[in-house]
Structure formats: structure tokens, C-alpha cells
Amino acid sequence: MSQIQPELEDILRTLFDEYEGPITGALTAAEVEQWDSLANVQLVVLAERTFGVRFSTAEIAGLANLGALADLIRAKQG
Amino acid sequence: MSQALDDREIAPGAGPALKRLIAAQLAAFPEHEGFLRRRFAAGADDFCESLATTIETIAGEDLARLCEDYRWLAGAVLEEELFFRREGRYRLSSFAEAEALVYADPAYMTRYMNGLLLSQLWWxxxxxxxxxxxxxxxxxxxxxxxxxxxxxxxxxxxxxxxxxxxxxxxxxxxxxxxxxxxxxxxxxxxxxxxxxxxxxxxxxxxxxxxxxxxxxxxxxxxxxxxxxxxxxxxxxxxxxxxxxxxxxxxxxxxxxxxxxxxxxxxxxxxxxxxxxxxxxxxxxxxxxxxxxxxxxxxxxxxxxxxxxx
The missing domain is CATH 3.40.50.150 (Vaccinia Virus protein VP39)
Structure with missing residues (x-):
């Protein structure tokens, strides 16, 4: 997620301002207190806007970690 | 809810009614554990216990169904949140649309109100x-x-x-x-x-x-x-x-x-x-x-x- 990571990291730091740990592709919602289901929607929509992509409901539900989101963005960008 | 889960850790200071409601809710909606843990991180006060007692009394033998209704409501709200974040507006714009979808449908309305009843405690x-x-x-x-x-x-x-x-x-x-x-x-x-x-x-x-x-x-x-x-x-x-x-x-x-x-x-x-x-x-x-x-x-x-x- 090298090229996508910096912008995803900006989004995460904005949304989850209490989280001070490292942001890697392995990061999951369980590790970030503020990352609940509503915040996940906000994260996904901010990512859609930032990278000019659109996710289906099934794709959103199937995201396992931040790396999976980056992979999906990369796949959609072609 | 996992048998090993200690609900006192989810809501420090919770009374017996709140503990029972948390257990019932997590049985119906185990993925909500993190949310409830954060909700009660600062502890549960007397009002929460009083409210849990009232909700438990209202629910009676239907508590499990009410907890399912809350799970449904949470899913419905999530769908609306996705629309709202993308479009910057609510999906419906007229009272007639809302009446047809919700108010004139007793089954939908009951499920909705049951979910909102539990939201009084969980949100x-x-x-x-x-x-x-x-x-x-x-x-x-x-x-x-x-x-x-x-x-x-x-x-x-x-x-x-x-x-x-x-x-x-x-x-x-x-x-x-x-x-x-x-x-x-x-x-x-x-x-x-x-x-x-x-x-x-x-x-x-x-x-x-x-x-x-x-x-x-x-x-x-x-x-x-x-x-x-x-x-x-x-x-x-x-x-x-x-x-x-x-x-x-x-x-x-x-x-x-x-x-x-x-x-x-x-x-x-x-x-x-x-x-x-x-x-x-x-x-x-x-x-x-x-x-x-x-x-x-x-x-x-x-x-x-x-x-x-």
C-alpha cells in the first residue's frame, strides 16, 4: 500500500484522533477504539472521495484490515 | 456472547439488570461488544441501572426479540449513514415517503420502536x-x-x-x-x-x-x-x-x-x-x-x- 498509504494515514489520523499507534496494512478496527461501524462508513466514504473509487456494500463488509482497503483501492484504480 | 466474557468488564459498576441486558444484547449481536465496551468505558451509573430495569420490565419475555430488533435497527442506520456520507443528504425527502415506508407499516414500526427502546441505553x-x-x-x-x-x-x-x-x-x-x-x-x-x-x-x-x-x-x-x-x-x-x-x-x-x-x-x-x-x-x-x-x-x-x- 506504499503509494496509497500516506493518504489513508491522513484519513485515519483525522477520523481517529485518539489513536497514536502505528498505521500499517495490518491495522484492524479492533485495535482502534474509535473505529466502530459508523466510523468505518466515514472512513470508506472518505477513501472513495480521495481516490475516486466506489465500493459495494459486500466489499465494505468484507474488508479485514487497512491493507485490504488499500488493495481494493489499487484494484479499482486499475 | 462468549461464555468466557465477563460483562462486568464491559460496564464497570453495572447493576444486575444492566448486566442481564448486555448479555441478552450480545447474544443477539456479538459484533456489538466493542461498541458497548466503549459506551460504558467510564462506568454505568444509577440511571443506567434504573433504565435497564424499566426496559427489562417492558420487554418481559420478548427481550431476545427486542435485542434482534435493535440489531436490525443498527444495520438500517448503517445503510442510511453510507447514503448520507456519500450524498450529503437524507435518503427520503417527503413525509409521504416516510409514512409509506415506516408509519403505515405496523410490523416495521414495531421493530423500529423496539430497536429505539434499547438505543435509549446503548447510545x-x-x-x-x-x-x-x-x-x-x-x-x-x-x-x-x-x-x-x-x-x-x-x-x-x-x-x-x-x-x-x-x-x-x-x-x-x-x-x-x-x-x-x-x-x-x-x-x-x-x-x-x-x-x-x-x-x-x-x-x-x-x-x-x-x-x-x-x-x-x-x-x-x-x-x-x-x-x-x-x-x-x-x-x-x-x-x-x-x-x-x-x-x-x-x-x-x-x-x-x-x-x-x-x-x-x-x-x-x-x-x-x-x-x-x-x-x-x-x-x-x-x-x-x-x-x-x-x-x-x-x-x-x-x-x-x-x-x-
Whole structure:
């Protein structure tokens, strides 16, 4: 997620301002207190806007970690 | 819920009723553990236990079904949140659409109200609003208060008003027969005298003079909230008080009017000719007010207003 990571990291730091740990592709919602289901929607929509992509409901539900989101963005960008 | 899960860790200080409700909710919705853990991270107070006892009594043998209904509601809200974040507006824009989808469908309405009943405990902003109604609003009423609630929903606010010693009479108006049936069920379960209930909308109901009006989570369901507040003004006796609660940036299946800031709601109340006595801003999910404003998160906005003498 090298090229996508910096912008995803900006989004995460904005949304989850209490989280001070490292942001890697392995990061999951369980590790970030503020990352609940509503915040996940906000994260996904901010990512859609930032990278000019659109996710289906099934794709959103199937995201396992931040790396999976980056992979999906990369796949959609072609 | 895992057998090994210690629910005392989810809600430090929880009493027995709250522990039972948490266990029932997690049995129906195990993925909600993290949310509830964060919800009660600061501990559960006496009001939470009192509320849990009331909800448990209302639910009776239907508790598991109510917990399923809450899970359904959480999913429905999530779908609306996705639409709202993408489009910057609520999905529905007319009362007729909301009526067809929700209010005129007793099964949908019952499931919705059941879910909202549990949200009073699981969503910290809903708990804060209900506690403020009991501890800040009702004590400001005079004795022998004639109290009206417009849109009583599950009946918890009306129940608290009836239980308050200053209330002389309790009236509830709602456009949904399913909602009125739930209010009756709530009062019967708690063995309280039934309130006077009327199937009617705000504009058709006969004018009366009330000393106290609860108008909670109704404005966002209306196409003309300003006219509704003018009606609340007219329904109040001079000097009478109103508890007006509406959420900011809070998508739901039947919300049609979007308030983007708490100030938009306060301004509407003032424009209706009411005076402001106090305001409570309760952000959702334990967010700070600054964070809620910055990220356009839901904020329950409550105005205690008074009709001038």
C-alpha cells in the first residue's frame, strides 16, 4: 500500500484522533477504539472521495484490515 | 456472547439488570461488544441501572426479540449513514415517503420502536437526553402540570413524565397505531395509569392548553419543522415549557429534514416565538463536541423552551 498509504494515514489520523499507534496494512478496527461501524462508513466514504473509487456494500463488509482497503483501492484504480 | 466474557468488564459498576441486558444484547449481536465496551468505558451509573430495569420490565419475555430488533435497527442506520456520507443528504425527502415506508407499516414500526427502546441505553446521547428530561426538565414544571407528548414512540419519556409527582395529566399524540400500542404496553408493564392517547397528527389534533410538551425526535421527521414549532407554541399555555429534542447529522430510515448544526435547531425554536431556558448538546458515540462538529457526527440537540407570559 506504499503509494496509497500516506493518504489513508491522513484519513485515519483525522477520523481517529485518539489513536497514536502505528498505521500499517495490518491495522484492524479492533485495535482502534474509535473505529466502530459508523466510523468505518466515514472512513470508506472518505477513501472513495480521495481516490475516486466506489465500493459495494459486500466489499465494505468484507474488508479485514487497512491493507485490504488499500488493495481494493489499487484494484479499482486499475 | 462468549461464555468466557465477563460483562462486568464491559460496564464497570453495572447493576444486575444492566448486566442481564448486555448479555441478552450480545447474544443477539456479538459484533456489538466493542461498541458497548466503549459506551460504558467510564462506568454505568444509577440511571443506567434504573433504565435497564424499566426496559427489562417492558420487554418481559420478548427481550431476545427486542435485542434482534435493535440489531436490525443498527444495520438500517448503517445503510442510511453510507447514503448520507456519500450524498450529503437524507435518503427520503417527503413525509409521504416516510409514512409509506415506516408509519403505515405496523410490523416495521414495531421493530423500529423496539430497536429505539434499547438505543435509549446503548447510545450514550440517547441516555443523556432521557436523563436530562428527568433531572433537568421535569423538575422545572410547576405542580399540577398538564403534560403532552407529541410522538411518544416507545413511551419512555411519557412514562417518566407520568411518574413525576408534578404531573397532573398525561396525554400522548401519535400518527402511528403501532406506536400508541407500544405506549400502552409500556404503561401496562410498569403498572402505571394509562395516559390519554390520541391517534392524530400535530396539526389536526384539537388545540388545548398544556403546561408542558415533550417533542422528542419528531422535527427531523417533518417537512415543515418551523410550522410544527409554531404549533407547539400555540399548544402551550402562557409560561408553559417544552422539551424539544432533534438530532443533527443523524440519518435514519424515516428522517427527512437535515439539521446540519445545533444552532439551526435553536434558531428555529426562537423563530417560533419561544424563549430558550437551557440547551443540551449530546454528541453520539461518546465523541467530543469539537470532534462531532468537525466530522459532522450526530449530535442530539435538546432545547428547553418556554412560551412567554
Amino acid at each position: 450514550s446521547n440517547h441516555t443523556a437526553v432521557l436523563a436530562w428530561f428527568r433531572d433537568r426538565y421535569l423538575p422545572g414544571n410547576g405542580t399540577q402540570a398538564r403534560h403532552l407528548e407529541i410522538g411518544p414512540g416507545h413511551g419512555l419519556f411519557l412514562l417518566l413524565a407520568e411518574q413525576d409527582g408534578r404531573t397532573e395529566s398525561c396525554v400522548g399524540w401519535d400518527i402511528s397505531p403501532a406506536s400508541l400500542a407500544l405506549v400502552e404496553k409500556t404503561f401496562a408493564a410498569l403498572r402505571r395509569p394509562a395516559p390519554s392517547l390520541l391517534l392524530s397528527n400535530l396539526f389536526e389534533a384539537q388545540l388545548g392548553r398544556f403546561d408542558s410538551i415533550a417533542f422528542s425526535e419528531v422535527l427531523e421527521h417533518l417537512e415543515a419543522p418551523a410550522e410544527a414549532l409554531a404549533r407547539v407554541h400555540d399548544l402551550l399555555a402562557p409560561g408553559g415549557r417544552a422539551f424539544i429534542n432533534a438530532p443533527v447529522n443523524s440519518p435514519a430510515p424515516d428522517h427527512i429534514t437535515l439539521f446540519e448544526t445545533p444552532e439551526a435547531i435553536v434558531d428555529l425554536v426562537l423563530a417560533a416565538g419561544l424563549e430558550i431556558e437551557d440547551v443540551l448538546l449530546a454528541p453520539a458515540a461518546g465523541a467530543s463536541l469539537d470532534r462531532a462538529r468537525k466530522l459532522k457526527l450526530a449530535i442530539s440537540t435538546v432545547v428547553i423552551a418556554r412560551r412567554p407570559l
